[in-house]
Amino acid sequence: MKKVISLLCAGSMMLGLAACGQTTPSGGASSAAGSQAEKPYAGTTLRVVSMTAQVSDGIQEYLSDFEDKTGIKVNLELYGESELRQKTTTEFLSGSSTIDVFLLSPLQDMAPYSKNGWIEPLDTYLDDPELNWSDFTAPKEQITLSGTDSIGCLPLYSSVQLMYYRTDLFEQKGLTPPTNYEELLQVCEKLNDPSNNLYAIACRGEKIALTSQFSPFLFGYGGSYIKDGKSNIASAESVDAIKFYGKLLGKYGPPGILTTGYSQMTQLFNSGTVAMAIDANALYATLTDKAESAYYDKVGVAPIPEGPTGRQSYKQVVWGSSIYSGSKNKDAAWEFMKFVAGSDVAAYITPKGMPSFRSSIWNDSRVKDAMSADMVKAYSVINESDTTNPYGLPRLTSVTEARDAIGEAVVYSIETKGEGKEIEAKAKTAADKVDQLLKNSNEYGDKYSY
Structure with missing residues (x-):
C-alpha cells in the first residue's frame, strides 16, 4: 500500500498567508532578492517515489531540514519493492508521469530503464562541489546508462x-x-x-x-x-x-x-x-x-x-536515486539528489546495515559511535578495495x-x-x-x- 507523506504543515501555511498580508518593510526588496539567490528553487514541489523503510527512513529523518534549507516542498511516496518497480514502469510507459526523482535497483533496473530513455544523465551535475563526487567508490559499471559512459544514478548503499x-x-x-x-x-x-x-x-x-x-x-x-x-x-x-x-x-x-x-x-x-x-x-x-x-x-x-x-x-549497488528524464523540475530534483546521497542520510543508514559508498563516512563520528570498531574497519577496507x-x-x-x-x-x-x-x-x-x-x-x- 502506498504511503504519502505531505511535508507542508498547516502552521507553515498560516504563517505564509499572514506574511502575504503584511506590508514589506524598508529594504524588503533586497532581502527578498537575497533570499531568492540563496533558495533559487523555493516554492518548487517535487514528487519523489521511494522504497518503504530502508534508505527512506534516513530521508524522512532529515527531510524537514532539506525543505527548510532549500524552500523545496517534497511529496514523498513510499512503496514496497515490487510496487515501486510497477509504479515507475507503468507511469513512465504512459509518457505522462509527474515523477521527478525515483529510487531504483541498478542491477535489475538500470538496463531496461535507460534503454527506454527514462533516466536523466547526471554528468552535467557531477562537478557540483556540494556533492563531492570523488568521495564515492561505487563501481561505475553498475550506475552507468546502458551502452554509454554516462552516470544514471547516485549510489546510495552497497552489499558486500x-x-x-x-x-x-x-x-x-x-x-x-x-x-x-x-x-x-x-x-x-x-x-x-x-x-x-x-x-x-x-x-x-x-x-x-x-x-x-x-x-x-x-x-x-x-x-x-x-x-x-x-x-x-x-x-x-x-x-x-x-x-x-x-x-x-x-x-x-x-x-x-x-x-x-x-x-x-x-x-x-x-x-x-x-x-x-x-x-x-x-x-x-x-x-x-x-x-x-x-x-x-x-x-x-x-x-x-x-x-x-x-x-x-x-560491491553491489543495492539502491540508487535517479532523475526521471521527463521531469519538469530537473535542477530542483538535483538538489534533492544531493541530499539523499549526502552525509546526513549516509550516516543514518550505514549503521543500520546499509553501508554508504562515501569514503568519508567511515571517519564520521556518528558512524563510529554507532558501530563496532572492527565493523567500521572491515567496511572501510572493502570500500577502498579494487575488484x-x-x-x-x-x-x-x-x-x-x-x-x-x-x-x-x-x-x-x-x-x-x-x-x-x-x-x-x-x-x-x-x-x-x-x-x-x-x-x-x-x-x-x-x-x-x-
Whole structure:
C-alpha cells in the first residue's frame, strides 16, 4: 500500500498567508532578492517515489531540514519493492508521469530503464562541489546508462561480503582473523572440532544460493563467470576457485552445508555450530541480536581474506536515486539528489546495515559511535578495495538457470572436499550449459552487451 507523506504543515501555511498580508518593510526588496539567490528553487514541489523503510527512513529523518534549507516542498511516496518497480514502469510507459526523482535497483533496473530513455544523465551535475563526487567508490559499471559512459544514478548503499568470527574462540586459541586463503585454511584446521559439534566455517552451500557468496573466491583466483561473451567457469583459474571452495566447506563445514542458504547461515552461527562465517553484510544485524543469538556479544567482523589476485569482495549497488528524464523540475530534483546521497542520510543508514559508498563516512563520528570498531574497519577496507568484477552473479538473461548449472559443479567439489576427479568435467558441463543459455537469449560472443 502506498504511503504519502505531505511535508507542508498547516502552521507553515498560516504563517505564509499572514506574511502575504503584511506590508514589506524598508529594504524588503533586497532581502527578498537575497533570499531568492540563496533558495533559487523555493516554492518548487517535487514528487519523489521511494522504497518503504530502508534508505527512506534516513530521508524522512532529515527531510524537514532539506525543505527548510532549500524552500523545496517534497511529496514523498513510499512503496514496497515490487510496487515501486510497477509504479515507475507503468507511469513512465504512459509518457505522462509527474515523477521527478525515483529510487531504483541498478542491477535489475538500470538496463531496461535507460534503454527506454527514462533516466536523466547526471554528468552535467557531477562537478557540483556540494556533492563531492570523488568521495564515492561505487563501481561505475553498475550506475552507468546502458551502452554509454554516462552516470544514471547516485549510489546510495552497497552489499558486500564480510567475515564473521567468534571472538571468544579466537581468544582461546590465540588466533587473529585470517587475511589470505592460506591463513584461512590454517585457522580452520585449528578451530575445527567435530567431536564437540563445532565446525570451523560456514559459507553457502545450497546449489543456487551459493553462487553469490562463491563469487569472491572465484574472483580471488582470477576466474569469472563470463568472459568475452562466453562462459569462463571452466577456465583454470575458475576451476582452482571451485576446488578451494570445495575443500574449505567439505573439510571444515558443518553437516548439512549443501542445504545452507542465507537463513541457515545465521542459524549455524547463532547456535554456536560454527566459529566463522563468510557472507553478506546483511547478516550482521541478526548475528548481534540478543533475541536471536546466544553469542550476540561475541561477534567479530573482518574483511574477507585475499586470494591470489587480492581481496575480491564484489560491491553491489543495492539502491540508487535517479532523475526521471521527463521531469519538469530537473535542477530542483538535483538538489534533492544531493541530499539523499549526502552525509546526513549516509550516516543514518550505514549503521543500520546499509553501508554508504562515501569514503568519508567511515571517519564520521556518528558512524563510529554507532558501530563496532572492527565493523567500521572491515567496511572501510572493502570500500577502498579494487575488484576485478563488481557483480556477484553471472550476468545474462537466464541468470537463475546459469546459477543452477554452476552450482552443480561447486556442490560436487564440496562433496569431494575439492579433490574429486570430475571437477574439471563438471565445470566444463556447467560452461556448456551457460553458453547454451547465452545463445538461447542471443547474448553469446560479440552479442554480449553487459
